[in-house]
Amino acid sequence: MDTGSTSTLFFGGTAYLGMPGNESFRQLVIKGMELYGVNHGASRNNNITLDIFSIAEKTAAKRFEAEDAIIVSSGYLAAQLVVQQYFASHQLIYAPETHPALWLGIPAAPKMKFSDWVEQVIVQINSSDLPSLIISNSLNNLIPEIYDFNWLHRIDPHKRVIILVDDSHGIGIVGDQGQGAYSRIPVLPNVQKIVIASMAKALGVDAGLILGNFSMIEQFRSSPVYAGSSPPSPGMLYAFVNSEEIYKNELKKLRMNLRLFTDLLNAGSGLFFINDFPVFLLKDDAAASVLLKNGINISSFPYPDPKGKSLNRIVLSSNHQREDLEILANAINGANAPKG
Template identity: 70%
Template sequence: MKKGTGLSLFFGGTAYLGMPHNDAFKKLVFEGIEIYGINHGASRNNNITLDIFSIAENEAARRFGAEDSIFLSSGYLAAQLLVQQYFETHQLIYAPDTHPALWIGRPKAPRIKFVEWIERTIKLINGSDQPVMIISNSLNNLIPEIYNFDWLKRIDPHKELVLLIDDSHGIGITGNQGEGIYSRLPQLTNIETFVIASMAKALGFDAGLILGNSAGIKNLRNSPVYVGSSPPSPGMLYAFVHAGEIYAQELFNLRRNLRLFTDLLESTKKLFFINDFPVFLLQDDEIAIDLKKNGINISSFPYPDPQAKAIHRIVINSIHEKEELEILAKWINGNG
């Protein structure tokens, strides 16, 4: 809150765990830069490399429940590495609202309900002999909605396919300990599973991550896209490796703030939300306007295209103070 300039609060963005302003995390970043330098611009298969890359990838696989992982410089590059690996040999089936970074060419995501898309996809795969790659977000952070993938068990077990899930808005905050979706996906012998994520959201540093089994990750390491790419900042990876306790504390703080905010609401009818997820869909345009007029900034923009009706979302993070949540709740309750 800014002093002396009137009320100014921010309830938007994707820094769910408050990492950009976490002093302990910043200290780790500076330590990593002192040890490894600011960047390492060599090819990923260079014979001269830094140990922090393999250390961080082993830690990511352990922390998020996979056999192996790859770090790249961005979530976009992680997505393109996988999609370009398979698009010539597999039919790509995109779920509704799949992020543009996962597309080859111009995005044309189906504008139907996710449950309707599931039924179409099962029917399509079971009736086709073509290899398939399913591409989907793990959740819709705009609504919000967390997707369940148990429906994959209804696909003919003789059909081999690749599953690519974007967990950018889930990793670090969903699951019991922020482990994200990978370990909660059905483990089916006919499906090779990859999960990608931008680490620039909850986890607070610029990098892209791919989680998968050992064989799948090994194949990706031989891709020209991977070989020709530069890695993320080694100092950032050092911070990630050593920030386990920081992430755990901020996840605890986030969930505490979410419980506090919902307890302060006199009614939940004005908001749509999911327990332990930090996005609240505000369904009243007038309240959204009043919030903005009174210095409470939320995420508000037209979707899915610039001519569409604006959607209003409140985003709670781990570093919001009790006073800020109380002020927000008062306005939602109509007592501002």
């Protein structure tokens, strides 16, 4: 990809399905804006609204295998809408690496492996009389690691639990059809599940999503936070509703790129990755410098602590061409070749 007057390759960001540059998607956004306007600044509970909001929510619920859905203006609002609904009635239990959008105040998120945290949480909930709101990401896109939630079966069935899962980096790309995390969280009589996500990453829509059962979603629609908020751009939602085939095709391209790239890597590439996820962690800081010298820009910045050590990650998208991947793989293989 040519990103300017100097030819460089970009392997960063979160546009996993390449929506910002997808011409078919962009044309749908334009058509949606022509039909519905650029924005709709009324309250969500206004007596005058647009049908595209309910159409998009029904579409999201079906596409991501939930009973019901709410779409709001951002992933941050989606997260805060849920947390603020339950913080007074539930003990909040944060998982490691929980995104700041889910924080209320500055919680003491544990610094440990997710699997170790799980063991602690099971003991904590089973020994407590308070209802619990467990707050977790669906995956760690920095390492990367996709979390398994089957441990919920080990919680005492008499304990009342809500699990809130942030699927911002999984929705659209994880699962056979990109359906995300909702359907793989166990269905248990004592556990209610809610999945929230920023739609601005793989899906390319500046909006936030909440997935849940009918009764919980109806509670959120009655929330003052929801009632007082403006909706996302109706034109973007029109594009989301009408882009199912675009998303499917781009997911196929992304997975083809992942297979091609991993096939091109030599043994001992110095990358850590998991199957079917487009993030590759560089273990060697020096390799990141080699890539930059070769005109290859990757994601390299301190996160989540802005004063901490930089995380060096390669992010693939469906936009990358075979030539791009060959150049990247050759640079990595060269950077990790034995010296001397």
